[in-house]
Amino acid sequence: MTNISKANLLELQNVSFSYPDGSQGLHNCSILFRRNRRAVLLGLNGAGKTTLFLHCNGIFRPQKGQVLYNSSPLDYSRQGLRELRSRVGLVFQNPDSQLFSASVREDISFGPMNLGLERHEVCTRVEQALEAVGMTDYAGKAVHNLSYGQKKRVCIAGVLAMQPELLILDEPFAGLDVSMQTELNLILDQLHEQGITIILATHDIDFAYQWADDICVLVQGTCKAVWDGLQNPQQLEQFVAHGFGMPRVAQLYYSLVQSGLLASSQAIPRSHQELLNLIHG
Amino acid sequence: MLLEQYASNNRWRQVNPAAKGLFSLCGLTAVLIAVNPRVTGFVALVMVATTMLGAGIPLKDYLRVAAPALLFLLASGLTLLVSLRFDAPSGLVLQLAPSELPRAVLVCTRSLGGFTALLFLAFSTPVNDIIALLRRLKLPEVLLDLMVLCHRMLFVLSGAINDMRTAQAARLGNAGMRQSLRSLGILVANLMVQVWQRSLALYYGALTRNNDGALRFLEPEYPDSRTSIVIAALGGSCLMVLALVIS
Numbered sequence: 001m002t003n004i005s006k007a008n009l010l011e012l013q014n015v016s017f018s019y020p021d022g023s024q025g026l027h028n029c030s031i032l033f034r035r036n037r038r039a040v041l042l043g044l045n046g047a048g049k050t051t052l053f054l055h056c057n058g059i060f061r062p063q064k065g066q067v068l069y070n071s072s073p074l075d076y077s078r079q080g081l082r083e084l085r086s087r088v089g090l091v092f093q094n095p096d097s098q099l100f101s102a103s104v105r106e107d108i109s110f111g112p113m114n115l116g117l118e119r120h121e122v123c124t125r126v127e128q129a130l131e132a133v134g135m136t137d138y139a140g141k142a143v144h145n146l147s148y149g150q151k152k153r154v155c156i157a158g159v160l161a162m163q164p165e166l167l168i169l170d171e172p173f174a175g176l177d178v179s180m181q182t183e184l185n186l187i188l189d190q191l192h193e194q195g196i197t198i199i200l201a202t203h204d205i206d207f208a209y210q211w212a213d214d215i216c217v218l219v220q221g222t223c224k225a226v227w228d229g230l231q232n233p234q235q236l237e238q239f240v241a242h243g244f245g246m247p248r249v250a251q252l253y254y255s256l257v258q259s260g261l262l263a264s265s266q267a268i269p270r271s272h273q274e275l276l277n278l279i280h281g
Numbered sequence: 282m283l284l285e286q287y288a289s290n291n292r293w294r295q296v297n298p299a300a301k302g303l304f305s306l307c308g309l310t311a312v313l314i315a316v317n318p319r320v321t322g323f324v325a326l327v328m329v330a331t332t333m334l335g336a337g338i339p340l341k342d343y344l345r346v347a348a349p350a351l352l353f354l355l356a357s358g359l360t361l362l363v364s365l366r367f368d369a370p371s372g373l374v375l376q377l378a379p380s381e382l383p384r385a386v387l388v389c390t391r392s393l394g395g396f397t398a399l400l401f402l403a404f405s406t407p408v409n410d411i412i413a414l415l416r417r418l419k420l421p422e423v424l425l426d427l428m429v430l431c432h433r434m435l436f437v438l439s440g441a442i443n444d445m446r447t448a449q450a451a452r453l454g455n456a457g458m459r460q461s462l463r464s465l466g467i468l469v470a471n472l473m474v475q476v477w478q479r480s481l482a483l484y485y486g487a488l489t490r491n492n493d494g495a496l497r498f499l500e501p502e503y504p505d506s507r508t509s510i511v512i513a514a515l516g517g518s519c520l521m522v523l524a525l526v527i528s
Contacts, residue, residue, distance in 0.1 A: 057489050082491055090489040096437050097482035098489075100429060101498050102409040109499030111490035122499050142289045142407065144436035158490065 014065035025051030043218035089159030095151035307517020308398030315524035328397035
């Protein structure tokens with residue numbers, strides 16, 4: 001029981017939230033994110049992904065239900081939120097929503113400075129965060145001279161400098177070209193290897209299929225399905241039923257098996273590389 | 282934006298902003314206390330030369346940035362040479378006033394000196410460094426925060442305006458005078474919404490990073506700060522002494 005509760009990092013229990021204009025953000029939403037996992041939140045536009053993330057960081061407060069962190073209900077006092085936000089880092093979809101200062105190094109220092117750390121500690125964290133996202137060479141540059149992808153990396157660095165145990169990214173791949181997506185993918189893997197729990201929202205079904213340890217499907221503010229990423233090949237109908245379509249690797253694999261070009265395998269491939277390995281024996 | 286580009290990438294980018302600010306302030310003080318137009322003109326010349334030779338700003342780009350202000354200065358200077366007479370037999374008369382020439386020259390060279398001193402600072406120092414300097418000088422936090430946000434929003438909103446203008450032009454929004462005016466109105470109205478949305482997003486962004494009010498950033502460190510401050514103080518003092526001595 002103790003192990004189960006330790007594994008539970010963040011949990012929403014029957015959370016409902018409506019915006020002042022009456023539009024529903026979340027409706028009776030229950031969802032559990034486990035520690036040291038890479039969770040992907042799938043949802044169509046307007047499904048409530050951003051609203052859910054803003055609840056995770058204590059920006060929004062549930063109108064009904066509750067949010068638990070480390071199995072305890074969130075403390076919405078000044079000190080409680082301070083504690084929560086130093087542990088839960090949130091990276092927004094649009095980098096211009098997050099970048100304050102004109103300089104890269106200064107902007108990354110914003111979070112650690114708010115934590116009230118010593119100058120030496122802030123400097124160390126800023127340099128580590130810059131290195132983690134491969135932006136050390138751009139530390140002295142002006143933010144408005146960076147590309148969209150570089151701005152996104154600065155945003156991630158700004159959150160990493162606060163050394164969170166949970167990193168939440170809202171549509172991190174939106175607007176990035178293929179090479180930048182690959183680079184960001186590597187950064188996320190490295191962060192996960194360092195023990196950071198990651199939750200991200202994406203529309204990229206192929207990425208979710210191969211990368212996620214846990215998949216959660218959000219439909220109109222309600223969590224409709226959750227499964228372990230290892231079960232992805234058995235959950236293909238879920239992807240299709242919720243309007244995301246079939247992951248291309250799975251589509252190709254089953255087509256090859258059906259047409260007799262490939263023998264059915266015990267380990268169904270989740271990535272393009274795994275499928276190639278299967279084809280080439 | 283040209284000014285911003287040079288401020289971030291000039292030869293004196295790594296020189297302590299306090300030294301550059303001090304030299305600029307000395308130049309400003311010198312032109313304010315000087316009563317001889319030759320001195321004010323000389324200070325302006327020194328400031329232009331320092332900006333170009335020291336910070337490495339090309340003359341062409343310097344003039345491109347300075348042109349609007351210089352045109353304004355020229356127009357203002359010319360109006361100082363003209364006076365209105367209400368007591369002429371034919372009523373209101375506009376006439377040249379040669380006796381005003383020395384005063385006009387002093388005012389113009391003084392303005393030019395002050396302008397070039399500020400331009401020296403603007404060309405050699407990014408706004409965020411100037412803000413950091415003002416923070417060290419204990420300027421009220423609320424003013425500094427406003428400066429930080431305004432400077433950042435300048436680029437965010439200019440990006441938004443560019444996007445909207447492109448979108449309007451692509452759909453013949455500027456095909457005629459009427460359409461252009463209509464497009465401009467829509468753009469302004471839409472910009473208001475964008476300002477509101479973006480400021481809300483920035484507020485959420487600040488909250489997620491544990492902000493509780495004042496915007497705090499790491500202040501940059503500069504190599505060999507003392508030497509540069511001493512050199513700036515010596516140069517600036519020379520200008521001020523010159524302004525006091527030559528009358």
